[in-house]
Amino acid sequence: DVKVTQSSRYLVKRTGEKVFLECVQDMDHENMFWYRQDPGLGLRLIYFSYDVKMKEKGDIPEGYSVSREKKERFSLILESASTNQTSMYLCASSLFGRYNEKLFFGSGTQLSVL
Amino acid sequence: ELKVEQNPLFLSMQEGKNYTIYCNYSTTSDRLYWYRQDPGKSLESLFVLLSNGAVKQEGRLMASLDTKARLSTLHITAAVHDLSATYFCAVDINFGNEKLTFGTGTRLTIIP
Numbered sequence: 251d252v253k254v255t256q257s258s259r260y261l262v263k264r265t266g267e268k269v270f271l272e273c274v275q276d277m278d279h280e281n282m283f284w285y286r287q288d289p290g291l292g293l294r295l296i297y298f299s300y301d302v303k304m305k306e307k308g309d310i311p312e313g314y315s316v317s318r319e320k321k322e323r324f325s326l327i328l329e330s331a332s333t334n335q336t337s338m339y340l341c342a343s344s345l346f347g348r349y350n351e352k353l354f355f356g357s358g359t360q361l362s363v364l
Numbered sequence: 365e366l367k368v369e370q371n372p373l374f375l376s377m378q379e380g381k382n383y384t385i386y387c388n389y390s391t392t393s394d395r396l397y398w399y400r401q402d403p404g405k406s407l408e409s410l411f412v413l414l415s416n417g418a419v420k421q422e423g424r425l426m427a428s429l430d431t432k433a434r435l436s437t438l439h440i441t442a443a444v445h446d447l448s449a450t451y452f453c454a455v456d457i458n459f460g461n462e463k464l465t466f467g468t469g470t471r472l473t474i475i476p
Contacts, residue, residue, distance in 0.1 A: 285466075290373070292452060293466040308463070340406060352397065352409035353464065
């Protein structure tokens with residue numbers, strides 16, 4: 251079975267802390283994505299990556315950065331967490347150039363910043 | 365900027381009834397996706413629609429795409445409780461990179 255694994259299901263952090271959210275996929279996918287999900291706003295794309303060491307900004311990159319040192323791992327970093335970054339974070343992956351393929355999502359990390 | 369709008373945002377319907385969820389988008393695209401999310405769970409792919417007039421069906425759900433109207437519909441036939449979930453449509457306007465823009469979601473509750 252294909253899998254996208256997010257390291258934490260729930261996370262509580264304090265304002266100003268540096269936060270790492272980890273995502274690993276076992277499908278040898280080139281594309282990886284980070285979305286955040288908020289009630290009434292749907293899913294919004296933060297960053298995505300087509301290849302190792304490659305990253306592109308999504309629609310709401312402010313306050314976030316990412317790292318992709320290995321093909322299977324895509325990390326989302328909150329340099330200095332703020333309360334407005336309290337949200338559900340979803341990682342996803344897909345094959346590159348195969349637009350008829352779906353995204354595979356992880357189970358999500360519910361982050362609370364106090 | 366691409367905008368994807370779904371309506372309704374919330375829908376309560378009785379078992380056995382039919383209903384349709386609408387997804388409108390603002391920029392030309394011929395690739396649209398439907399996902400389902402159960403409470404507390406992640407998203408699961410339902411349909412991939414890749415051309416004008418595309419229609420896909422799975423069980424009591426049927427999705428269609430009209431690229432000229434920039435509209436997709438998700439039709440529910442004879443609803444059952446198991447279909448209670450939040451449904452998202454998503455649009456891809458960048459060929460090959462699957463950078464999807466999602467709608468706000470429709471929360472569907474099926475009442476016995």
